Amino acid sequence: MSAGRLLSVLLLLQSRGRMSARTLADELGVSVRTAYRDLARLQAAGVPVYAEPGPGGGYQLLDGYRTRLTGMSESEARALLFAGLPGPAADLGLAAETMTARLKLLAALPAGLREEATRTAAVFHLDAPGWYREPEQTPYLPLFADAILTGRAVDVHYLRWRAPQEVNRHLRPYGLVLKSGVWYLVAATNDRVSTYRVAQVLDATPSDERFDRPRDFDLAAYWTSYLDDFQARRYTGTATIRLSAQGRRRLPDNVPPEVVRAVDATATAVGDDGWIEAVIPTESTGHACGELLRLGIDVEVVAPAELRQAMAATVGVLARTYGPA
Structure with missing residues (x-):
């Protein structure tokens, strides 16, 4: 059950008045059965929703019932968009406003919905930055x-x-x-x-x-x-490579998804030892060389000759660097 969807039902009824279950379902992109369940949950939570039968009937709130989002400032209203995204809100300078807006929003909900919204918020957390790098500094x-x-x-x-x-x-x-x-x-x-x-x-x-x-x-x-x-614009060329079974397993951790997909789409077996040959997109010789070297002995460049020579030259320098004095 989505606490956010229940709040949407409540606000739709508050802003538009009487609505049929079919209209609510269409607005929320759910089935009519789900709309009925949402209405029942609102009633169980203490929201005074009642049904008006007959042609032109539907569901509406008891006259005079309003949610109470009181005392909300302009910056807090902006911050509502980031109520579940504390990291981005802090980046934008809206951390305090987000917390205040969230508390006011929760306070305006009936007890049942407030408890459900709190439970939902407690089990989801967004950590946007990728692994192995520090968050970028964005003072502006x-x-x-x-x-x-x-x-x-x-x-x-x-x-x-x-x-x-x-x-x-x-x-x-x-x-x-x-x-x-x-x-x-x-x-x-x-x-x-x-x-x-x-x-x-x-x-x-x-x-x-x-x-x-x-x-x-x-x-x-x-x-x-x-x-x-x-x-x-990024991928301006292609390369033919051979990968061992181990290299193919390591591929997703070392190259972009586009390269992985290209390998999956073009892979053909080259022997009985698990090696495959595939065609991948490349940005430049230097960039492709750096990415493929991460795979060590589990990759071999077949073509183009320029990339194969760059790999050989780099490996030669490494061999001399780490070889016997």
């Missing part, structure tokens, strides 16, 4: 969050990968994305919408310029398109 993240919500442009000094590395940009922030523990800012310049890694912002200052984000801008759709384009 709260500034960007405020700029997005207030429609204020920002002047930034940014460190990028290609030359010139340090650049100045005048940005109109459209949104923030948290991916694998890394924050990205989606913002418009005069000619396009681009993505910026927040940890690489060296300095940021709010501008006096105010702007309105385009009504038709969809952050989720933009991000999906950005990822598709990134993958297309």
Whole structure:
């Protein structure tokens, strides 16, 4: 049973008045049977929900009944989105507001729903950063969050990968994305919408310029398109490799998922000893060499010759480094 869905039922009845079980089910994306069960759970929790039979009937709250989300500030209302995400809320500078908003939300619920919501919160925890790396420092993240919500442009000094590395940009922030523990800012310049890694912002200052984000801008759709384009630009070549059975087992811990999927899709046996041959996508010779060397003796590059030579050269240097004095 989802405590969040029960709250949605309660707020729908409060905001729209009488609703049929079918309409509730359609709004929540559940079956009519599930909607009936949710209504029964609300009644059992002490919420005064009653049914009006006949044509045009449905379920509604007793006249005058309201949930009491009282005394909530603007920043606490913003923080409600992050009520179950304490890490990201802290990154955005909303840790205290999130806690206060959560407490007020819980206090407004009937006792039964409050207990269920508390139990649910106690058994789920989000830890966004990946293993084996420190969380990135993002001191300007709260500034960007405020700029997005207030429609204020920002002047930034940014460190990028290609030359010139340090650049100045005048940005109109459209949104923030948290991916694998890394924050990205989606913002418009005069000619396009681009993505910026927040940890690489060296300095940021709010501008006096105010702007309105385009009504038709969809952050989720933009991000999906950005990822598709990134993958297309990322892999510019292919390599044919051979892997031992052990190497194939180790593959997911050492290379990106795209490479693992390529191996699974193209693998063919090359003998009776468990070795397979497959074609994988590559970014560059140097990058592919570094990734494949993690697999040690469990991988062999067949082609292209440039990558095979790079592997041999690297192994030769290692042999001389660790060989007899």
